[in-house]
Structures are given as C-alpha cells and as structure tokens.
Amino acid sequence: MENTGFGKLKISIVGLGVIGGSFAKGLKDVPKAKLYGIDTDENTLAKAKNEGIIDQGFIDPFIPVQESDIIILCIYPKQITDFISKYKDCLKDGVIITDATGIKQGFIEKINPILPPNADFVFGHPMAGREKKGIDFSSGEVFKGANYLIVPNERNKEENINKIEELVKAIGFKKISRISAKRHDEIISYTSQLPHAIAVSLINSDEWEEDMGLFIGDSYRELTRIASINESLWCQLFMGNGENLIHQIDLFQNKLNQLKSCLVNEDEENLIKLFKESSERREKIS
C-alpha cells in the first residue's frame, strides 16, 4: 500500500452515509495526507471521528473543499448539482472530483457546464452498496472484490482518470471498467434499476400477507432484500433514467410472458429450454 501515490493528498468525502462511510472505511489503510468528512449530521461526523475513519469532520464544506486534492461526492444526484454550484469558486486548483451516482448521461450534462476549468470531475460508479441508510451500515468490506465503472468524458485528463482508478483499486474494487455515459445508463437500467423495480413489485404483490415470514425461503428473502429501498435516492435514479428503465421492464416482461406461455400451453420442452439458458448464463457471471 506504500506506493499508491496518495501520501501527500488531502481527500474529502462529502456525505458520510452508507456509501460515503464505506469509502472512508475503505480508505482507512490507504496512505494519504488527510481524510476529511463532510456531513450535515453532527452525530455522523462524531462517530466517524471517534471510529478513526476520518481525520476531521466538517458541517461547513468551505475549508475542506479549499484544501482537498480529491473530493468524493457521496450525496444524491440533485445535491451534487447544488454542491458544485455553491462551492465551485472555492475549489483547489487541479482538484479531482468523483461521485458514486447510479445514473450518468443526464447527470454529466448537468454537471459539466457548471464546473470551473480548474476542476476535473471523473464520474464513477461503485457497483456495490447496502439497502440501508447511514454510516452505521457502512463497511470497508462492501467494496472488496466489487466492480467499478468509470464514465470518462472529453473534459477529463487521462492522469486524473488513472488517479481515481488507482484510488478505488486501493480501496478494494476488483474489476474497473471504462464505459460511455449512454451505455452506462442503458446497462445499469438492466443490472441495477430493473432488479430494484422487480424486488419492489414482488413484495408489493396483492398476495403478500402479514404472516408471510412463515412461508418464505432464501430465494424470496434474497429477491426482496433491496425492496427495502432509500425512496428519495431511488426515485431520482429511476426518474433520471426513465426511458432506459421502461425499455428494460418491457424486455423483462417479454421474457416473463414467454415463460407464462409455457405454463398456459403446458409446454415442458420450451420451459426447460428457458431454464437451461438461464442456468448457462448464470454460470458465466460470478
């Protein structure tokens, strides 16, 4: 870990929730000059300081923002726009900003025009999280072995993209891929937002009853874990990627209807084909 190249850098994390807290915990053993935590909640800052995962906590971003070489924004998409608008004139020259937002295209189009020329925003997406809110549910472990997506754009300097890649690798992310904003939003609507839409709809079924807990096994538990959902955040993510998500829901419903047809027609042969295809595909991802 000695050679990660952050030894002289000051890093700020904005928003010490479950994601920001996990970044802070993940950075614990990565050498750096200072790690600042910025949050609107004093208790959260006190906890982070007491647990030794940040060097200093701030409610007012003014000072840490001026000093930071890297700023990791772990707040909701709309708050990021407000944050940049408000603090764009206090940013340190050459600062690298990154984020953890689950949608990119519309978001980047909003952020880039308000960025000052001395700041480079390298848009990122850690493909890991928790269904719970707050620092208490954060963990340095959640990012270990996980995927990380970087969405470069024409403003980015290659060396800054490399820096963020190096940083998330040091935290424990395993496979780091670069992807265009358009493709990111398409693929994420399938791998992330659609599963959430499914989980929510599964548990919201009219079949659900209060004593359901007696009749479930691991499969139902797993398929509904993310039905416990941060409603404000996910509302922004869904609405910010609506067109793609609608398309993915349609594709998914087609496949479910195909399976339903097998049941209606008592077509065992085609049902088994669907099962074989799904099993083969599942073997290919780990």
Add this chain to the structure above:
Amino acid sequence: MENTGFGKLKISIVGLGVIGGSFAKGLKDVPKAKLYGIDTDENTLAKAKNEGIIDQGFIDPFIPVQESDIIILCIYPKQITDFISKYKDCLKDGVIITDATGIKQGFIEKINPILPPNADFVFGHPMAGREKKGIDFSSGEVFKGANYLIVPNERNKEENINKIEELVKAIGFKKISRISAKRHDEIISYTSQLPHAIAVSLINSDEWEEDMGLFIGDSYRELTRIASINESLWCQLFMGNGENLIHQIDLFQNKLNQLKSCLVNEDEENLIKLFKESSERREKIS
C-alpha cells in the same frame, strides 16, 4: 438432544442430493438407531458413508425400506409416485413417510390413493435449499433457522405429524407451520415459484451480454442466483402448480406495470409510495 425420541428408530433417506444430503448431515447429531441412505449413484453413497453422515448406503431400497420407521423422500415428485407404487408392499407396519416436495395438492391426490393402510405419509416442505445439485452442495447448515411447512391430510395420525415436527426441529428448522394443501400451493407459487420465474426471466433478457459480469453488483447477483436452476425438478414444480403460478405472474406484472406507469407519467409521488410500501413490508419479514 438426548430426548428427541428417535433413539430406537431406523430412518431412511431416499435420494442423497442437495436436499437429502442436507437432511442426512442435519441428522448427524440427532440420536437414532440407524440412518440409511438410498441412492442410484454409488459414488454418492460411498461419499456419504465415508463422511459418516449415513450408517449404510443402498442402491436397492428393498432392505432399508423394510426396516425403516421413518422414510424421508428427497427425490422428484414423479419419482415419489413410482417409489410408493413399487415398494408399498414392503413397508414396515406403522412407517411414517415424509417428503420435501415443493407442491402439494395434486401431489397428495396422487399419492394418497396408492398408499397402503399401514403407512402414514406426512407431507412436508423444507423452505430452504440450494441452486446446485448433488450431495457435494448439501449442508447441515442450510436448514438451520429455516421455515418448515407441514401439510396434514385426513389420513394422518396426530402423533405422526408430531414426530415429523420433532424431527425437523431437531435438525434445526425454526418455524414449523401447518397449512392446507390448497393454501400451501397458492402461497408457494408466490414465495418460491414466482421468484424462480422472475430470476430466470431477468437473466434471459435480450439485454444480457457475455461481459455482463463487469457491470453487476450484489442486487443483480442475488436476484439471479436461483436462475441457475435444476431444470427437470423445477419443470415438474412449475407444471404441477401452473394455475397458481400464472395467477401470481399476473399479480406481479400488475405491480410492475403500476411502477412503470409512474415512470411513463413522471409521477414521483406514486413511485415514492410504492417504495415506502415495499420498504415497510420488507421490514416485517426477516
């Protein structure tokens, strides 16, 4: 564990796959006279014997079936019908038979007429399993804390139902509920078969690509774990409960369409309502 009341009983497990193997491993520390394993695969029997989870293995069920006080059938639904037809005249007087089949109504209607009067079949359903096949994936741990459903019918003696409840409690099942065959199949089509239909359809989407593994997080991984599916078994379960499952798919599609409408109409208020409802429901099951 001394007083579980199985100390003098001989128990046979038919089919040492992932479920039968887990039963055997779960029974390891439960006192009993003998535990016999019956399987068509010699290697499986040798493994079970070497690992000390059965006392003796048999390819031919004739001898163990004659001696057994309890027979646990962990084979596919159709194989159970064949098994009972073939061995019904060799069963020990007063034998209690149980199973692990995921559908009940049509199944019980097939089994009961072919049962001899000296045998009591207490239909059971362990709400736990693994997506993989075979004894290598079995584990005594998988049943710990899990739900167990008993589906009594008019042929059953209360004392025999109690015996099976006692047995599965000794193995580690936590909440054991009795339920009618009709309700069992309705509720299981929602809590078990629908999640499998969803997982299969999610991974079978046209959006899926070979390099998908780079763009997924825990939610996609969890929602598709059971898409790796034992196709012969689940084809029987789906077809044996088709009407209920079709109904559940319809209910689920309704909810998903409701969510989709929120996206189409950019209706944040109702989307947040759906998220709040799903979160509240998820809190109530553990």
